[in-house]
Amino acid sequence: MKIKTTPFLPSVAKTLVSLGENIKLARLRRKLSTEEVAERANISRPTLHSIEKGSPRASIGAYAQVLFVLNLEKDILKVAADDILGRKLQDAGLTVKERSPKKPTKK
Numbered sequence: 436m437k438i439k440t441t442p443f444l445p446s447v448a449k450t451l452v453s454l455g456e457n458i459k460l461a462r463l464r465r466k467l468s469t470e471e472v473a474e475r476a477n478i479s480r481p482t483l484h485s486i487e488k489g490s491p492r493a494s495i496g497a498y499a500q501v502l503f504v505l506n507l508e509k510d511i512l513k514v515a516a517d518d519i520l521g522r523k524l525q526d527a528g529l530t531v532k533e534r535s536p537k538k539p540t541k542k
Contacts (some may be wrong), residue, residue, distance in 0.1 A: 443491055455489030461505045462487075476500035494520075 462472055473483040478497050485493045489498045
């Protein structure tokens with residue numbers, strides 16, 4: 436059975452490779468072996484190798500487990516945290532309701 440693969444844009448692939456390199460550097464700075472990280476993250480060494488190469492086939496959960504082992508799991512919260520473009524698009528599409536005129540007060 437042939438596995439269907441989704442093509443990725445070059446910029447997305449480049450970003451994933453950078454993420455994998457950053458994860459590998461973080462592991463090396465902590466002087467942890469691939470075996471130690473894979474065991475602590477409860478993933479196989481080939482999966483860890485795929486993550487460090489920036490493979491799009493590794494699950495986001497596997498990436499999160501490795502980041503947890505490296506004590507970097509909070510960095511996931513930084514993804515899209517400050518969505519400047521999204522806020523500008525949202526603001527441009529907002530409609531401002533006109534206020535209804537004030538009702539005269541009865542005396």
